Amino acid sequence: MHELSLLEGVLSIIEDNADTQGYTSVKKVCLEIGALSCVEPEALRFGFDIVMKNSVADGATLDIVTMPGQAICQQCGCETKVFELHTPCPDCQSFSLDIQSGLEMRVRDLIVN
Template sequence: MHEMALCEGIIQIVEDEARRRSFSKVKAVCLEIGALSHVTPEAMRFCFDAVAARTIADGAALEIIETPGRAWCMACSRDVEIKQRHEPCPSCGGYQLQVTAGEEMRVKELEVD
């Protein structure tokens, strides 16, 4: 489960920010997770609680904003929303899609004391 390693990275980011900005407690972490990122939000929630225990983020709420996948269709020249890779363009049915968004995962916001 790669979500455990991702959560460890998130806690590292949070701890680095705490040192840099001098805060002592994290109340909430807000993540943006793209639909094409191969990250399962439910697994992230489960892993986050385990990894955050006994850290500055112990007990913090994890908020997840799921962002859609987007692609540029070379056949019909449209920006379209896609649910997964290798599916046809919802506009024209073509398969010449260039992914433009939805692969990312980022810490968007921290609520701190």
């Protein structure tokens, strides 16, 4: 489950920012996850409390926002939202979509003390 290592990266970001920004605890973490990222939101929810234990984010809640992917068709130039890899173009049905976004995961917001 690579979600645990992703959560460890999130914790590292939180703790680095706690040092530089001067906060001592986190109440809420909001993650933005691209629909094409192959990250399982339920696995993140399952591991969140475990990874955050005994840190500045111990007891924080987790909010996950899933963002659709964006793609441009290389055949007809159509710009479209995509929610799965290997999706055909809605205009020409070509599978030559150039993914522009939707593969990323980022810390969107923190509510801190």
